[in-house]
Amino acid sequence: MVDSPLRLVGRDVLFVHWPVPVEAVRGAVPAPLTVDTLAGSAWLSVLAHEVSETTLASLPVSRPFVQVNFRTYVRFDGEPGVYFLSLDTGNRAAAIAGERLFGLPFVPARGSVRRRDDGTVTLRCQRTAGGEPRARFDARYRPAGEPRSDSETAGGETVSGEATVVDPDSTTGRLIERHRYFVPGGEASRLSRTVGRTGRLRGGSGVLVGEVTRDPWRLSPVDATVRTNTLFDAAGIDPPDTEPTVEYSPGYGSRVVGLEVVPSAEGD
Numbered sequence: 001m002v003d004s005p006l007r008l009v010g011r012d013v014l015f016v017h018w019p020v021p022v023e024a025v026r027g028a029v030p031a032p033l034t035v036d037t038l039a040g041s042a043w044l045s046v047l048a049h050e051v052s053e054t055t056l057a058s059l060p061v062s063r064p065f066v067q068v069n070f071r072t073y074v075r076f077d078g079e080p081g082v083y084f085l086s087l088d089t090g091n092r093a094a095a096i097a098g099e100r101l102f103g104l105p106f107v108p109a110r111g112s113v114r115r116r117d118d119g120t121v122t123l124r125c126q127r128t129a130g131g132e133p134r135a136r137f138d139a140r141y142r143p144a145g146e147p148r149s150d151s152e153t154a155g156g157e158t159v160s161g162e163a164t165v166v167d168p169d170s171t172t173g174r175l176i177e178r179h180r181y182f183v184p185g186g187e188a189s190r191l192s193r194t195v196g197r198t199g200r201l202r203g204g205s206g207v208l209v210g211e212v213t214r215d216p217w218r219l220s221p222v223d224a225t226v227r228t229n230t231l232f233d234a235a236g237i238d239p240p241d242t243e244p245t246v247e248y249s250p251g252y253g254s255r256v257v258g259l260e261v262v263p264s265a266e267g268d
Contacts, residue, residue, distance in 0.1 A: 009053035010067075011251040012113065012121045014141050014224060016046040017175055018240045025072050028237055029083055030184045032207065036073040036080055039171050044072050044085075044240070046231065048123050048139055050113045052251075054094060065090035066111025068125045068137045070231045073175065074182060076207055081180035085235045088125050088135065102210055102259060103183035107132050119143055133234035141224035143248045163218035163250055172247065176217050183208040183259065214254035222248035 019041035026042075029035050035042045047069040054062040068088045074081055088109035089095045095106035111125040120142040127135040143163075166173040184207050224246040232239040 006256040007053075007055040007253065008051055008256070009055075009251065009253045010049045011052050012115070012123070013047060013049040013249040013252065014121075014123065014139055014222065015176065015219070015245075015247040015249070016048070016139075016224070016226060017172075017245040017247075018044045019242055020044055020240045024238060024240070028085060028235055029072065029074055033074040033076050033083055033182055033184055036075045038073065038174055042072065043175060044070070044232075044237070045175060046070055046137065046229070048125070048137060050123070051089075051091075051094075054091075062091050062094060064113075065094070066109070066113055066123060066125050068109070068111075068123075068231070070235065073178070076182050076184075076209075079180065080174075080178060081182050081209070082178050083182055085237075086135070086231065088127055088137070088231075090125070102256065103208060104181070104210075107135075109135075127234070135230050135234035136228050137226075137231060138228035139224060139226045141222050141246070141248060143250075144221040144223055163220040163248075165216045166219050168216070172219070172245070176219075176247075179212050179214075181210045181212075183210065208259045210259045211257040212254050213257055214252055217249050217252065219247045219249050222246050224248075 019039065020043065022035050022037060022042045024042065025044065026035055049067060050064055051062075051067050052064045067090065070085045070087070071082045072085060074083045084104055087095075087098065087104055087106045088111075089098070089106055090109055090111035092108045095108045098104045098106040107127055108129045109125050109127045111123070114122045120140060122140045123138070125137045127133075166176065168174070168177050226244070229239075
């Protein structure tokens with residue numbers, strides 16, 4: 001496994017989940033990964049938030065920036081995880097490092113976050129990378145409930161609503177509490193050469209696994225309006241006609257563990 005003392009702290013996280021038919025995402029999920037289903041559907045999710053701190057080897061390396069993660073849910077050899085379709089980020093250096101070290105499809109973007117005294121957050125993100133399909137995400141959201149001061153949030157901000165840990169066996173819990181992501185195909189082979197890994201990838205499939213460690217998400221209800229979202233079009237996926245499920249988290253702290261060759265069932 002790659003040693004990665006990379007720590008991220010985020011705040012004002014908006015989750016937006018869409019249930020979709022398996023056929024809607026099958027073409028976007030490369031073999032040997034398979035589409036995972038929950039409650040009879042495949043799912044696509046957006047996690048929009050501000051990364052307030054980025055620390056590498058205990059040293060701060062960037063100012064706060066907007067990040068919008070677009071992902072679906074997959075399995076590999078029966079193990080659940082996520083497959084990232086894109087991660088639009090307002091920090092170009094972070095985008096380059098994330099792609100080169102962790103195999104994630106980071107895309108440079110321009111973003112902004114505005115907060116009002118009543119807790120309303122307006123988050124905008126627009127892709128700026130040349131050669132990439134254009135994409136925008138624009139949402140306004142406010143945690144439901146009375147404002148409260150929470151010392152456990154990143155920075156101890158005043159937020160609204162009562163954030164609680166979700167039942168891990170619920171559909172929401174099974175969507176958000178995934179700590180593993182898969183990097184398949186040619187990108188995995190490139191990463192193996194870049195960081196000098198040894199050994200065979202499982203069955204010649206070229207799959208690497210990355211892990212992120214953090215405490216369980218704490219969520220609260222949220223009043224949210226997604227005003228613009230062209231991430232589906234950019235990923236070549238038909239936009240769903242179903243209403244999404246939305247949740248809010250005041251913040252998180254996570255550590256990116258790195259990438260590892262997935263061991264084969266035969267012990268390779």
